[in-house]
Amino acid sequence: MRLIFYFAIFTSSIAFSKAVTCWVCSDAVSNEECHRNGDLVTCAQGQICQNEVRVIGSRMQVTKRCKQEMACKNNRMQNKMGNSQTQCDTTRRKYVCRCCCKTDECNTNALFCVEGFAESPDETPKPEGRERLFTEVEATTLKESWHILESIEDNELGLTILHRLFNDLPSIRPRFPQFVFPEAEEIDLEYMRESPEISAFANSVAIAIATVVDLLEIPDQLIDYVTLLAGEGPLRVAFENMGPALLTTIQENLEIEKDSDILRTWAKAYGIIKNTISKTMAEKSS
Structure with a gap:
């Protein structure tokens, strides 16, 4: 009876460990392009959603994927790793950030785990100062x-x-x-x-x-x-x-x-x- 009880718990845990659905795209120039050309994918068991955003100046590169949970968390830890500054410092001209989540479509926003991040270059506040140098x-x-x-x-x-x-x-x-x-x-x-x-x-x-x-x-x-x-x-x-x-x-x-x-x-x-x-x-x- 005890064996049957444990087996029931085990099989129930598998049943309730529902595979998560994530947005998946590669090297999109914006979050909008990612959704336009990417896909909603049902990840394999044990995988969660990962977003990685790289920015150089006004150029953005968005990649969304399914990722093994521990691997995703290890990648996310790199947000705060670096010699003198964090890799994920959105005040800099060049940075890279990673986010992880594990509910359906939770990675819809590009960097949902980073406060104050602009989802696309168009949302970045227009700077004031010098006049335009080029038309x-x-x-x-x-x-x-x-x-x-x-x-x-x-x-x-x-x-x-x-x-x-x-x-x-x-x-x-x-x-x-x-x-x-x-x-x-x-x-x-x-x-x-x-x-x-x-x-x-x-x-x-x-x-x-x-x-x-x-x-x-x-x-x-x-x-x-x-x-x-x-x-x-x-x-x-x-x-x-x-x-x-x-x-x-x-x-x-x-x-x-x-x-x-x-x-x-x-x-x-x-x-x-x-x-x-x-x-x-x-x-x-x-």
Whole structure:
């Protein structure tokens, strides 16, 4: 009788351990897109809902999934792990947060466990301060053309820009003593690819440009970020000198004329970056 009693309890616990239904999507640019292109999925027994949101500037990446409960909780603990700041600090320009829950559709909101989180970039309070540096049309032109460039270059955009910079302006090479350059006058792109130091720096250049593009419509943060670049030795040198290389790379990859509106808009953007860096350096030296 006792065995039958325990068996009844065991089978009842399984019956009442209902599988949870969660939203599932991958790398959506907003919570709305996640729901538009994602699915409601019945998770496997023992799994719960997990949301992970990564933000860089105004760019958001939302991933929702079914996750084994303990694994989800371990991931969530990383919200408060880091060398000096928490990973999940929504006041920063770049952060990543994770949430867990275990009732049907409990992960509908992107970060339901984070207080004050804006569900989409459109809900972020519009900053007050400097006037817009770019018109809406200019900002759209820069963003759309940059995204096209990123897809064309297959993650080698920074390397392509640096390749042209180092070859078109060889006199700048000594200002990058951390790199080992070949004795040949022309640096081969494959040589740069195989150099871990140059490849890593090229990636930093591409990320910096992408961040500038993300901040186009937030002038205070854009100027603050470019001012920050002025304090980064190698990046500052690259940005001070890569105007022609950047514009030529854009022109050739997009196959546009030199007098096109796209190229003029990029020239304006680069001019703002370079002038801000020059102004910052002048203020530091005065």
